[in-house]
Amino acid sequence: GNNGGDGYVVARLAAHEGVVVSVLSLLAPESLSGDAATAYADFAAEGGIVMPWAGELDAQAELLVDAILGSGLERDVAGSYAAAVAALNQHPASVHAMDIPTGVNADTGAIMGSAVAADLTTTFVGLKAGLFLGSGRNYCGELTFSDLDIGEDCRTGIKAIYKRMDDGQLAALLPRRARGAHKGDFGHVLVIGGGPGMPGAARLCGEAALRSGAGRVSVATHPEHAALISAARPELMSHGISGSGHLSELIEKADVIAFGPGLGLSDWARECYAVVRGSNKASVWDADALNLLAAMPENASNRVITPHPGEAATLLGINAAQVQADRPGALAELAGKYGGVIVLKGAGTLISSDAGLPFVCSAGNPGMAAAGMGDALTGVIAAMLAQGLSLSDAAKAGVELHARAGDVAALDGERGMLASDLIAALPGVSNP
Numbered sequence: 001g002n003n004g005g006d007g008y009v010v011a012r013l014a015a016h017e018g019v020v021v022s023v024l025s026l027l028a029p030e031s032l033s034g035d036a037a038t039a040y041a042d043f044a045a046e047g048g049i050v051m052p053w054a055g056e057l058d059a060q061a062e063l064l065v066d067a068i069l070g071s072g073l074e075r076d077v078a079g080s081y082a083a084a085v086a087a088l089n090q091h092p093a094s095v096h097a098m099d100i101p102t103g104v105n106a107d108t109g110a111i112m113g114s115a116v117a118a119d120l121t122t123t124f125v126g127l128k129a130g131l132f133l134g135s136g137r138n139y140c141g142e143l144t145f146s147d148l149d150i151g152e153d154c155r156t157g158i159k160a161i162y163k164r165m166d167d168g169q170l171a172a173l174l175p176r177r178a179r180g181a182h183k184g185d186f187g188h189v190l191v192i193g194g195g196p197g198m199p200g201a202a203r204l205c206g207e208a209a210l211r212s213g214a215g216r217v218s219v220a221t222h223p224e225h226a227a228l229i230s231a232a233r234p235e236l237m238s239h240g241i242s243g244s245g246h247l248s249e250l251i252e253k254a255d256v257i258a259f260g261p262g263l264g265l266s267d268w269a270r271e272c273y274a275v276v277r278g279s280n281k282a283s284v285w286d287a288d289a290l291n292l293l294a295a296m297p298e299n300a301s302n303r304v305i306t307p308h309p310g311e312a313a314t315l316l317g318i319n320a321a322q323v324q325a326d327r328p329g330a331l332a333e334l335a336g337k338y339g340g341v342i343v344l345k346g347a348g349t350l351i352s353s354d355a356g357l358p359f360v361c362s363a364g365n366p367g368m369a370a371a372g373m374g375d376a377l378t379g380v381i382a383a384m385l386a387q388g389l390s391l392s393d394a395a396k397a398g399v400e401l402h403a404r405a406g407d408v409a410a411l412d413g414e415r416g417m418l419a420s421d422l423i424a425a426l427p428g429v430s431n432p
Contacts, residue, residue: 005036006098006124007067008043015048022061026053026068026080053080057087064088066097066116071106071128076113085114097121100128101139107161109136109348110325117141124148125155129162132348132362134324161328162350162360165400173389173397174213174430186215187386190254191379192247192276193261193287194221194229195269201262201287201375203229204419206236208379209258211426212401214386217379220250222268241268247275256282258382260289261375282385286378290315299339304381304395306343307334308374331358341395343381345374349403351395359396363403367410372419377402380426404429 004025011021029040029050044050057064066088068081077085085103088095095118100106103115109130121140123131124147130136131143178185189209194202199221206217206229216237219229223240230238241247251257259276263269265288273292276283284304285293293305294314309320312330315338316323323330327350334342335352342352351359381398389397408425409417 002034002036002072003067003070003098003102004032005034005039005067006070007065008036008039008048010065010067010098011048012039012043012046015046021048022058023048023050024053024057025050026084028052053084055080055083055087057091059091061091061093064091064093064095066095066102066118068102068116070099070102073103073105073112077103077115078113082114085116088116094119095141097140099123100130100136104130104136104139106130108326108328109134111135111139115139120144122146125150126158126160127164127362129360132162132360133327133350134347137347160357163357164360164362165396170397170400173384173393183215186213187255187383187388188216188218188253189214189256189258189379189382189386190250191217191219191258191261191382192221192241192272193259193263193375194219194225195262195264195266195288196222196224198262198264199225199228201372203232203236204372204375204423205258205261205379205382207233207420208376208423208426209383209386210235210379211423212380212383212398212430214383218250218254220247220272241272244271244275247272251275251279251281254281256284256382256385258284258286258378260285260287261378263288263292265291282391284378284382284385286374287311293338297337299337301339302391303338303340304343304385304391305334305338305340306345306374306378306381308345312344328358341391343377343395343399345377349399351392351399353392355392359399361399361403363400364406365410365414367414367417368403368406368422370417370419373402373406373422376419376423401426401429 011023015021097118101116101118103112106128117139119141122144131140191202191206202219202221206219209217218237220239220241223242226238226240282302286306290307290311309323312323313320331344331350344350349361380402384394384398405422405425409421
């Protein structure tokens with residue numbers, strides 16, 4: 001196919017530069033058609049030789065180029081193709097994949113039987129969703145892009161399936177603050193969480209909201225934690241909640257609710273849930289708030305829910321593997337069942353949209369696979385809502401800021417990264 005054509009172009013250009021090039025083909029070149037046939041003919045016309053795939057790679061090769069199967073792959077890799085994938089993965093040389101690694105589904109990131117684990121992938125013309133979603137991110141290595149200098153007329157008929165947030169869009173949502181601004185201009189977030197034995201999650205959420213620009217942040221928590229949270233972060237206004245009446249009063253004073261971090265499933269948590277579900281305030285739900293919601297499903301338009309794959313599975317009554325196998329489908333099903341805006345967390349976090357294409361976040365790193373990161377995200381999104389962004393824009397900006405802060409924190413190393421490291425990086429990325 002055309003992926004093979006890309007390989008012949010690379011081989012011809014590399015030979016021009018004096019590189020010793022060997023080409024192994026899984027199909028007879030005579031069977032090629034279209035652009036791939038043209039690319040082969042150009043390579044052959046300049047003396048290029050193609051050898052049939054014989055089941056092994058040259059042990060002395062210093063660079064391997066994967067140009068086997070591309071974005072048109074629709075079934076599992078098998079037979080000689082699977083053998084070639086295995087040989088590429090076992091060879092010590094670096095692997096550079098053309099457009100997308102062989103075996104990665106270009107739309108979903110699912111692995112079609114087996115896939116090449118590339119060190120570098122150069123994708124062409126348009127970014128492929130599968131490079132950012134699911135397992136695809138584990139196989140593409142470093143990612144670079146080339147539009148091949150093609151004109152816009154060549155893009156006719158190519159439909160985008162996701163959007164990404166770029167620097168300009170993010171800056172437009174976070175304008176420079178007026179010199180005469182005061183804290184009331186930037187909203188009041190109420191964090192509700194921190195059930196018995198779990199004060200840290202509520203504190204992380206509240207601090208993330210402050211570090212993302214919320215004017216004020218209050219925390220409604222279990223009575224045993226109120227003093228501890230205030231001592232740990234005095235900028236947070238901490239309230240011990242023992243009855244629904246007090247919580248209702250705090251909700252009335254707030255602009256935005258961040259509900260769920262460290263909530264638990266105790267009677268105290270369920271009492272909080274009963275109060276929050278009766279409020280019409282804009283809210284962000286996470287953690288055990290989602291488990292309680294799954295037990296009593298209801299659709300709400302003024303809410304952002306932020307499930308990870310396990311929580312999404314609970315909300316949909318399926319298992320996490322099914323969610324990961326079709327993350328776009330799970331996102332759509334969650335949006336239809338629960339309303340509002342859905343943030344499906346994970347590698348390539350997805351954000352639903354009523355007004356167009358869903359968004360995918362390409363920032364972030366494996367260091368963020370740690371406790372407390374979701375609590376921080378809830379706080380960041382709540383802060384965006386408090387500063388006047390719409391539900392959809394708050395979710396998009398919040399996810400992007402959270403991921404970018406994670407990338408800043410990871411400059412010191414991914415292993416051992418803490419949620420508090422990410423939170424400390426939020427001011428730097430929140431002032432574009």
